[in-house]
Amino acid sequence: AQTVTQSQPEMSVQEAETVTLSCTYDTSENNYYLFWYKQPPSRQMILVIRQEAYKQQNATENRFSVNFQKAAKSFSLKISDSQLGDTAMYFCAFRGNNNNDMRFGAGTRLTVKP
């Protein structure tokens, strides 16, 4: 079964600086999809970024980018120019191509300090 590990329960960063959140996963599949979701205090789950495993190019969405290392099964999220509104729980998630269940990591609580 696939597992997703986020080894940093909590992190903090100064406003305008850059922070990287780590995520590793375990799978025997070759084709799959990886996601980062943000959960602000409102509890709403918001998609931040998505990566297809067959694409070598790292996904980027404005200030958010990923470092996808397929061989190492690593999928880290980099937030540049951190803003106070980035304060949230961040979940890494894996979705296999062979089935449709989605596996989540335990989450990283990020605090952006003014």
Add this chain to the structure above:
Amino acid sequence: EAQVTQNPRYLITVTGKKLTVTCSQNMNHEYMSWYRQDPGLGLRQIYYSMNVEVTDKGDVPEGYKVSRKEKRNFPLILESPSPNQTSLYFCASSLQRASYEQYFGPGTRLTVT
């Protein structure tokens, strides 16, 4: 507006009193799923449904039931709730393919005393 709705948003109940949390989506998604979120454990899948009348167990199905009689609705049923089912519950939906993101409802905070 495309959305997933859940009701109720908050519920406090007592052990053994049957309850249903409703979930509805207006995006014509085939795939729907229920998760529970607990501190330090992230989101864990309870049940999912690939389409009408097709449901499968996730990682933590014990104590829960679901049904998918209509494409838009996917209720979660707790026949005899227990305190260990106190949690934050999310319903989600997506198109069938795994590449598509899941859209989440606003969550239901359930407390079982």
